[in-house]
Amino acid sequence: MDTLFTMKSLSQYAQVWQQIQEGLPLSEDEEIVAGVMKEHPEFDTFWLAGETALHPQEIDGFVVNPMIHAGLHVIGEKQVLELNPEETASTLQALVNQGVTRHEAMHKIIGIWGDLYFKSIRGGASMYEWEYITLLNSLCRSN
Incomplete structure (x- = not known):
């Protein structure tokens, strides 16, 4: 995932979400994204919601931007892995x-x-x- 916090990366995340739901195989990068998604079920409704995931949302009493939060997790996980x-x-x-x-x-x-x-x-x-x-x-x- 070469782009951060953009519609392109959101589209990639939505694709990973669909692959998870359909039980399809994932690439190494997609596995990282999937792992982050599984750690954050509170974001589940946002992955297919288009641009909504790019904006701050109130979730469980906190204001968080799902895309930025997940993207930062992906960056950290890749740093650890690599x-x-x-x-x-x-x-x-x-x-x-x-x-x-x-x-x-x-x-x-x-x-x-x-x-x-x-x-x-x-x-x-x-x-x-x-x-x-x-x-x-x-x-x-x-x-």
Whole structure:
């Protein structure tokens, strides 16, 4: 999935959702998306709802953008799987070892990545891997 938070990626997510429902085989990238979808059943109604999933929604008392939330999870899971950067996987493991659930640990990790990503988009600046790695390392120490 090369595009983030766009109609194209939403279309890809809808396709994965349909494949899950029909029990069709999934590619490695689609398996990652499917895993995120299964972790977030509260988003189920949004995958085939078109642009609605691209906008903030009130779900279980929280305002969340299903597409951005799921997209950040997919990014984090790919980083762990591909060890790119390898600190993502080691941070995840360290947080889990400290008693944080895997899902909440991933939220902490993708929160950092998302903050850096959106700061770079809004400010027109580059997103630096070293900054991300530094923040991941500090996350392990602060928990």
